[in-house]
Amino acid sequence: xxxxxxxxxxxxxxxxxxxxxxxxxxxxxxxxxxxxxxxxxxxxxxxxxxxxxxxxxxxxxxxxxxxxxxxxxxxxxxxxxxxxxxxxxxxxxxxxxxxxxxxxxxxxxxxxxxxxxxxxxxxxxxxxxxxxxxxxxxxxxxxxxxxxxxxxxxxxxxxxxxxxxxxxxxxxxxxxxxxxxxxxxxxxxxxxxxxxxxxxxxxxxxxxxxxxxxxxxx
Numbered sequence: 001x002x003x004x005x006x007x008x009x010x011x012x013x014x015x016x017x018x019x020x021x022x023x024x025x026x027x028x029x030x031x032x033x034x035x036x037x038x039x040x041x042x043x044x045x046x047x048x049x050x051x052x053x054x055x056x057x058x059x060x061x062x063x064x065x066x067x068x069x070x071x072x073x074x075x076x077x078x079x080x081x082x083x084x085x086x087x088x089x090x091x092x093x094x095x096x097x098x099x100x101x102x103x104x105x106x107x108x109x110x111x112x113x114x115x116x117x118x119x120x121x122x123x124x125x126x127x128x129x130x131x132x133x134x135x136x137x138x139x140x141x142x143x144x145x146x147x148x149x150x151x152x153x154x155x156x157x158x159x160x161x162x163x164x165x166x167x168x169x170x171x172x173x174x175x176x177x178x179x180x181x182x183x184x185x186x187x188x189x190x191x192x193x194x195x196x197x198x199x200x201x202x203x204x205x206x207x208x209x210x211x212x213x214x215x216x217x218x
Contacts, residue, residue: 021124023090024157026133027148028119029141030070030078035105040065048123048131050083066101068135070119071111073144080121080135090122092136104138116141118148 041062042049049065066082082101085094109115118141123133 020158023122024154025092025120025122025136025151027151028070028072028078028121029116029144029146029148030072030119031111031114031116032068032070032104032108032119032138033077033110034069034108035067035101036069037064037066037101039063045129045131048129049081050085050088050134066097067132068101068104068119068138070117073116078125079132080119081132082135085134085136092122094136100135100138104135107138107140114144116144116146118146 039062040049068080068082070078070080072078082097082104083094084097085092087093104117107115107117117138119135120137121133121135124131125133
């Protein structure tokens with residue numbers, strides 16, 4: 001039973017970490033190499049695509065999506081999608097996809113004359129499932145060694161969530177101490193009393209049966 005309990009805890013923790021890692025914003029220092037627009041036919045990975053741009057028709061099967069190609073400071077390429085989040089989830093309230101695409105296009109550069117930028121995004125990149133992180137902001141920085149901004153939003157969200165969990169834990173412990181523990185104790189005492197009663201009854205039955213046994217002659 002203890003193994004099952006710990007298994008549920010580990011699975012829950014992994015899901016929670018994955019949720020926050022996907023949803024919370026991250027920042028990459030990179031060089032924009034190209035921007036383009038591509039018609040995407042959605043399949044099994046449709047959950048990892050945002051909604052259509054605000055004001056556009058909601059087509060379920062396909063739509064045009066903006067992309068930003070970049071090379072990070074370690075030389076690895078990264079492709080970001082550029083979609084509105086609108087009023088949906090995650091709550092970035094992003095409505096400026098076209099403006100962001102224009103800003104990224106203006107920041108394009110080559111390896112010979114690099115122009116380094118910070119790209120804020122959320123989500124994951126997975127080549128096998130064709131998943132792309134969604135860019136939510138881009139701005140020029142001083143160079144490849146520029147410091148990333150302190151993730152105050154992430155700290156605030158995680159801190160608030162930790163306080164919420166501690167509050168839930170405190171409420172649960174008080175509820176358990178007032179309601180569940182006394183009930184369990186009453187049940188345990190009832191079971192003990194019932195066990196003692198059964199044992200006493202068995203003893204009386206055994207004593208009565210013993211009276212029918214033949215007596216040993218002296």
